[in-house]
Amino acid sequence: MAALLVSIHIFLLISMAFSGAAMIGSRWGHVATKLIHRDSFLSSRDSITSRARRMIESSKARLAYVQSKFSDVAMFEASIMLTDLPVFYINFSLGEPPVPQLAIMDTGSSLLWVQCSPCTGCSRRGSPMFNPLLSSTYSRISCHGPECDSVADGKCDPYDLCVYNITYQNGPGSRGALASEQITFRTPDGMSVIIPDVIFGCGHDNGRHENEGFTGVFGLGDRMISFVSHLGSGFSYCIGDTWDPSYVYNQLVLGDDAVMQGDSTPLRVVKGFYFINLESIAIGDKVIDMDPHVFTMMGRGNYGVIIDSGSAMSWLPSAVYQELTKEVKSLMNGILRRLPYREPLLCFVGNVNRDLTGFPTVTFQFEGGAELGIEASSMFYQATQHELCMAVSPHKDRAGVSLIGLMAQQYYNVGFDIDHGKLYLQRMDCQLLLDD
Numbered sequence: 001m002a003a004l005l006v007s008i009h010i011f012l013l014i015s016m017a018f019s020g021a022a023m024i025g026s027r028w029g030h031v032a033t034k035l036i037h038r039d040s041f042l043s044s045r046d047s048i049t050s051r052a053r054r055m056i057e058s059s060k061a062r063l064a065y066v067q068s069k070f071s072d073v074a075m076f077e078a079s080i081m082l083t084d085l086p087v088f089y090i091n092f093s094l095g096e097p098p099v100p101q102l103a104i105m106d107t108g109s110s111l112l113w114v115q116c117s118p119c120t121g122c123s124r125r126g127s128p129m130f131n132p133l134l135s136s137t138y139s140r141i142s143c144h145g146p147e148c149d150s151v152a153d154g155k156c157d158p159y160d161l162c163v164y165n166i167t168y169q170n171g172p173g174s175r176g177a178l179a180s181e182q183i184t185f186r187t188p189d190g191m192s193v194i195i196p197d198v199i200f201g202c203g204h205d206n207g208r209h210e211n212e213g214f215t216g217v218f219g220l221g222d223r224m225i226s227f228v229s230h231l232g233s234g235f236s237y238c239i240g241d242t243w244d245p246s247y248v249y250n251q252l253v254l255g256d257d258a259v260m261q262g263d264s265t266p267l268r269v270v271k272g273f274y275f276i277n278l279e280s281i282a283i284g285d286k287v288i289d290m291d292p293h294v295f296t297m298m299g300r301g302n303y304g305v306i307i308d309s310g311s312a313m314s315w316l317p318s319a320v321y322q323e324l325t326k327e328v329k330s331l332m333n334g335i336l337r338r339l340p341y342r343e344p345l346l347c348f349v350g351n352v353n354r355d356l357t358g359f360p361t362v363t364f365q366f367e368g369g370a371e372l373g374i375e376a377s378s379m380f381y382q383a384t385q386h387e388l389c390m391a392v393s394p395h396k397d398r399a400g401v402s403l404i405g406l407m408a409q410q411y412y413n414v415g416f417d418i419d420h421g422k423l424y425l426q427r428m429d430c431q432l433l434l435d436d
Contacts, residue, residue, distance in 0.1 A: 035088040035250035062311035093184040095135030103218040107309040110223035113201030114216035120205040150224040174203040221272030231255040236415040238430035249430040260415040262426030263370035277367035284360030288323040311405040321394035347389040378410040
């Protein structure tokens with residue numbers, strides 16, 4: 001019953017977002033939309049301990065997926081845990097007449113897919129499901145084209161049309177028809193923007209997910225089948241406090257008017273992931289000791305650093321992590337009591353908001369001079385009511401891939417200029433973008 005009420009609440013939320021008179025955007029290359037925090041539509045809040053535990057587990061799952069992608073141990077299109085926090089949703093409508101959707105934002109996968117009717121084992125309740133037979137703009141895609149070659153496990157059905165099969169590392173996946181459809185976004189300024197002929201997965205077999213409110217996944221990776229490639233320029237997002245569901249200024253901008261501000265660093269796209277070159281890490285004025293080539297993308301065994309929206313935590317090679325924690329322990333010595341039983345996590349007795357005043361900024365410096373300044377509230381999270389932990393963990397060196405997670409990106413506008421191969425970083429309160 002509780003799940004049903006939540007689903008009805010979500011449907012009302014996304015329906016209201018598209019209600020009322022609106023102009024049709026004449027320049028469909030521009031889309032700006034608010035990102036929705038998962039907790040913003042829940043009537044109750046999880047405990048601090050539960051949220052922290054799920055954040056750790058989902059971040060571990062994300063790292064495992066990335067490792068499998070680059071070690072060829074296993075192949076998965078995405079590994080997001082669809083029930084976990086922190087996570088953001090994208091609001092849009094699909095088809096004609098438009099059917100409201102609430103899909104998970106993911107920069108590490110490329111396909112946009114939604115649950116479609118008829119559906120085997122689908123988990124959505126309390127709101128209409130997209131039925132392709134009722135949409136005048138729905139069209140199937142041939143299995144003999146490049147789009148089918150680009151989708152996970154793309155193959156021909158008996159009618160020579162493309163079907164796909166996405167497997168998740170954690171939980172059910174999605175199987176269905178590859179198709180094209182029009183998408184409608186409601187922008188913060190009250191306009192409706194219609195984008196035609198977007199490739200998407202119409203999922204007819206999606207398993208049963210614990211979270212019955214979501215309708216699919218909105219992949220922002222740069223591949224032929226992605227929405228980003230359809231617009232052809234780039235995108236940007238600005239995310240505030242990932243732990244605060246009342247912060248309503250989180251925003252995603254797609255297309256020509258994506259926000260490219262601040263310093264830039266070269267951006268490389270490999271297997272749909274976004275790589276940048278991390279050159280040094282400093283705590284305050286002190287640069288930690290590390291191999292200058294440890295983050296250089298050199299192929300087998302060393303693939304570099306991914307900036308990611310699927311992991312809340314950041315993941316560094318064990319040697320770099322040890323140097324970082326050595327400095328943090330030195331700063332905390334005599335101030336906060338360390339909790340050795342939490343290792344390899346670095347944890348202390350304390351409160352993030354109360355006990356970290358004066359903790360120096362941790363700076364990630366990238367090729368070209370761009371910097372990501374990580375404040376204490378982004379460097380640490382509240383693990384229990386009386387314990388805090390660093391939101392950075394070590395990965396096994398043989399994995400060769402490091403991640404910069406969502407917590408490290410708090411209060412930054414992150415711009416992905418795909419056309420010019422640049423990533424822009426600008427620290428700001430995301431409210432400033434909506435006030436422009």
